[in-house]
Amino acid sequence: MAERETWASRLGFILAAVGSAVGLGNIWQFPFKTATEGGAAFVVVYLVAALLLGLPAILGEFVIGRRANLNAVEAFDRLDHPAWTIVGAMGLLTGLWILSYYSVVGGWVTRYLLGSATGAYFAAPAAYFGRVSMGWEAVAFHGAFMAATAGIVAFGIEDGIEKATKLMVPSILVMLVGLAVYASTLNGVGAAYEFYLSPDFGFIADNIGSIVPYAVSQAFFSLSLGMGAMITYASYLGDDDSLFADGGLIVVLNTSVGLLAGLVVIPLLFVQFGTVPDAAAGGGAGALFISVAQAFATLGVAGRVLGVLFFGVVLVAALSSAISLLEVVTAYVVDNYGYSRPATAFSFGGVLFALGTLSAWNTAWLDWFDSLAYGVLLPLSVLLGVVFVGWVYGPAAVDEIKKGSGTGTTFATAWLWSVRTYVLIGVFVTLYLGVTDIYAAPAIPFV
Ligand code: PHE
Numbered sequence: 001m002a003e004r005e006t007w008a009s010r011l012g013f014i015l016a017a018v019g020s021a022v023g024l025g026n027i028w029q030f031p032f033k034t035a036t037e038g039g040a041a042f043v044v045v046y047l048v049a050a051l052l053l054g055l056p057a058i059l060g061e062f063v064i065g066r067r068a069n070l071n072a073v074e075a076f077d078r079l080d081h082p083a084w085t086i087v088g089a090m091g092l093l094t095g096l097w098i099l100s101y102y103s104v105v106g107g108w109v110t111r112y113l114l115g116s117a118t119g120a121y122f123a124a125p126a127a128y129f130g131r132v133s134m135g136w137e138a139v140a141f142h143g144a145f146m147a148a149t150a151g152i153v154a155f156g157i158e159d160g161i162e163k164a165t166k167l168m169v170p171s172i173l174v175m176l177v178g179l180a181v182y183a184s185t186l187n188g189v190g191a192a193y194e195f196y197l198s199p200d201f202g203f204i205a206d207n208i209g210s211i212v213p214y215a216v217s218q219a220f221f222s223l224s225l226g227m228g229a230m231i232t233y234a235s236y237l238g239d240d241d242s243l244f245a246d247g248g249l250i251v252v253l254n255t256s257v258g259l260l261a262g263l264v265v266i267p268l269l270f271v272q273f274g275t276v277p278d279a280a281a282g283g284g285a286g287a288l289f290i291s292v293a294q295a296f297a298t299l300g301v302a303g304r305v306l307g308v309l310f311f312g313v314v315l316v317a318a319l320s321s322a323i324s325l326l327e328v329v330t331a332y333v334v335d336n337y338g339y340s341r342p343a344t345a346f347s348f349g350g351v352l353f354a355l356g357t358l359s360a361w362n363t364a365w366l367d368w369f370d371s372l373a374y375g376v377l378l379p380l381s382v383l384l385g386v387v388f389v390g391w392v393y394g395p396a397a398v399d400e401i402k403k404g405s406g407t408g409t410t411f412a413t414a415w416l417w418s419v420r421t422y423v424l425i426g427v428f429v430t431l432y433l434g435v436t437d438i439y440a441a442p443a444i445p446f447v
Helices: 010-021 024-036 040-068 082-118 125-132 136-155 158-184 190-197 201-206 208-222 229-234 243-273 287-297 300-337 341-361 363-392 394-402 409-440
Strands: none
Touching (some): 010 158, 010 229, 024 040, 024 208, 024 243, 024 300, 040 190, 040 201, 040 208, 040 229, 040 243, 040 363, 040 409, 082 125, 082 136, 082 287, 082 341, 082 363, 125 136, 125 287, 136 300, 136 341, 158 243, 158 287, 158 300, 190 243, 201 208, 208 243, 208 409, 243 394, 287 300, 300 341, 341 363, 363 394, 363 409, 394 409
């Protein structure tokens, strides 16, 4: 067997992982979940989750990937635990489910990129979202986004995407900071900061059952956990890398992008609506689009240029994440069954396009797909991985994490016990609350 590739540099791995992690989860989903799930209360739970659950869990995926040196499904065979292939399979399923509607939102971004160039949304940003987010147009743009994703995975212009990704993270940061500064100068942002940054702990206590599953799953989603992506990426990692240091950096960078996006979207929503509008009025899935579009609309020609730049960068972020989702399953099928890469990528792309048309047709479906992913699939998938790393693979995992880290046994053992105990409990509680929440209000559209 040929020597398997490894990342050329530590930076290469970190950038690729951050490229996968930074996507619509941070820029679109985080601000809108914050808006609908209680503002600062949600932010607090999210931050705690990213640090206390996300970091140990991402280290767990790194351990599996680097140790096995193989794709996310077969990794478990290689580690001599074939029964746990279920973790990889669950990850694939979760990733595909999510990609079906991720692509719909990718389509919206594409639509807004064009709309910025022509100024199409300038006259009535909120009404514009209502028009392009559902129906035939949304289906068409969803198709275009999915085709682009499958095309890149099939024919591999990863080179280009990789270069774009290197530029993407810095440009996203610059643009979000710029927009956040702009937003801070507007009248009436005080209430927005209050809502976004000053948590009401009583509110957290009262709404714990719905905040926790959304905030914790948001942290997992945003860190690309529970979908085999980080296992796959870490499988190309050399033994001299410190998993701790890399994981920590990825968590911090990824979380910062989400927080910044919130600093843009929440104030712009408040300035426009005087409050956080409810989902029907554009506070839900439309939050990013309506708020940012409104800001660009007030800037005239400069707004067009900024709009194109902004949605262009968001599109690259969305594509780089979507590619990594589709790549996990494509790599597995190509390696294992020997099917051709283009046929595999386009077949999955076609099926997911069909599944996603529901979400593109009506955002009520998108909400339903999203709540199932957050309430059940993501926490379940992460839970299985955590049980495996903690209780099944335990001592070998400690071994692996010590490699290249310069950290001693004590630290590594502390990590293992955190995974075995409170991380496991935390993810379990998240799953339990998520399932109860959905059970109480299944919200299946049109039923
Ligand atoms: N983390 C990405 C985002 O926030 C989504 C993603 C999940 C990408 C899993 C790849 C794998 O948009």
